[in-house]
Amino acid sequence: QMTLVEVLERTEQAYFKAEVIDVEGSNVLIKYVGETELIFVDSSRVRLLPTPMTDQERVRFNPSLGDRVEVEFIDEEGPDSWWDGKVVNLRNGTYVIEFPDGKSEIIDEKDRLRPSHGHVPVRLLKKVIPIPGDKQASFINIDHTHQLSQILKHAGLLMLRLADDRKSVISIASSVASAETAATLVEMLFLKVERIAQKVAQEKMLQARVHGVNLTFGAVCNFQVNPEYLGLLIGTRGCNIKSAQAISGISKIDVRPDGLISITGDTQTAVDAAREQLEIVHEVIPVPSQSVALLIGAKGQQILELQQLAHCRMNVHDGRAGGHVVDMTGTRGNVGKAKALVAYTLESIEEERSRQALIGNLNAQLRSLSTQDRPPAYAPARGTG
Template identity: 40%
Template sequence: ADMFGAAAMTSTDQPPPFEGLVEVVEPADKAYFQAHIMDVEAKKYLVRYVGENEACWVDAVRVRHVPKVSPEEQNREWKEGDTAEVSFEEDGIQSWWEGRVSMAKGGFYVLSFPDANDQTQTEVVEKDRLRPAYGHRPAKFDKKVFPVPREIQPDVRITEHLLPKMARHADLFALRLTPDARELIGIGSPSALDTAHVLINMHFVKAPKLAKVVQRANSLQIKMGDADGAYRKGVPVVFQADQGMIGLLIGPKGANIKKVQAMPGVQRVDVRGDGTVTILADSQEEGDAARSQLEVVIENVPIGEKDVGWVIGKGGKTVQELQAISLCKINVVNEGGQARVE
């Protein structure tokens, strides 16, 4: 099995590139907004704020890692004078603002927020919106560019959804494919970038084969989706046939199946090896009509032992005529002194 896997993913559910999540401070308000880091240049980071489509460059000193809040910190008791960060949410986008607890009462806290004009605003919040003020320690990242060979650029684009797993194996902070598929950009520590170099070269070797697997899987998903949609629109008629009679039911080269599928209102006929037959039709009546043409019924008719020869006829002529008239398969069995037609 491939180290990274090759699970199918259509273009409609392709995830974004693996871009590490950071927090970017607005210095005047001491407010932090989450963003994905996409590129590193000198003293600037290219980030895409959560909820935004466009990326922008910000000073590297404004970026910090997202704090990890322990259960103890989450459940701590706050008292007057403590500095905390308060969660605000607007249009589904979360931000954290640093303030000071000015009052605590009955599970609610009043926090004050000085602004750039030295004006103080207050907010009453519950405990679950508070976390410790972690201060600002700028995050430091290195970058490495991995050129993608021209002949495999389409394959690397098809397998782009494997980048997050590759990045996690290398312990990278971010890994993304440029829009023209000419480069992979890795962001992280020097050791992580060295590990990524090895894994990415392995991926380049396997990319053509993985791309074919993904394309076949995507094609199969589309076909299954089409079949599932058709199944939901039709009326299924299911019955169980004797496994020994499957060949008779299907007919020579599938003649019986083709004949039934040509009947009005019949969408599809499926026959499984265990004898399960599924007919998908536009209506119950049309499905039942198709079933009557396929279902094999076995009936034993006892005959006198002296009549066996008469039923078979010379050279089996009588049996053949009876089969032609009745559209049934007839076997004449004579065993233990008991004769029967089946």
């Protein structure tokens, strides 16, 4: 359970992401992202990972001439890095960045730039929290990895892990407040660890019993569907049920009038596949306002035809954020088919609209040509008349 930091390479004025593994005095044991080797670096080279810019901050971020920025470089063979530099020229939306070694580079992707955060070494506080002797066995038996990751997140730690001897928990924080908060949360975990261990043991016992029942009677999956949609689930002449029953390992599918669906099969994989095929889903796709009437058709004939082809319900209505949407309800496969049909229909409508516009332009050109002066249809021969 670790939070990333950035480590400064002073000769290059570049920062590389790393995980903090341990702290010994002023030395920090780290592992660079994407690498396996553990190395010690001086704590003065380590800074907190800068907070990513929000979308709004990203839009407002427009470096000017002379501004210091950090430039991202992606290395296919090593960890990504951020290099300190200065904007020395602006060319048609691109940035010319000069680095401390005097070299410069043209950057045409603003997403590769971020404000310069300066180098503020992080203060690392290591704390060893002993696990009470009567709690150690229970602590090992619970999902302590998950529990510690939750504490790390809530306390804002850089690292929190079980010690190698499994008799203590080690935390590394960047502030006294964070370290104290983590210690309090860990102590709270110790107080309830035995109860958690009992629940974990009970869960494992029940899982073993369920596994044994499945081996004897097979796997069972029950799920609820709104009775209003049972017709969509069953399909025309029961085609959806027949298709799900054809899945290898499925022995029985019961559909109750109240919408309870029960699937029995040889394996959990088989019943899960059948459920995936039968579940009712809802999806919404936007429709251009100028295409709504044509998509619905005269007296709703077009949308009715699409419903019959896709075997799912469709409803065109106003969207929450304005505009119009098509609300589709049916089995996963049929809704996928409906989305394709609607997309194809909208494309056809747009093509027809473009074609009609072209025909209108051609007619206008013909009318324009017909009004121009033309030579008479008959002219007498030279020397006659």
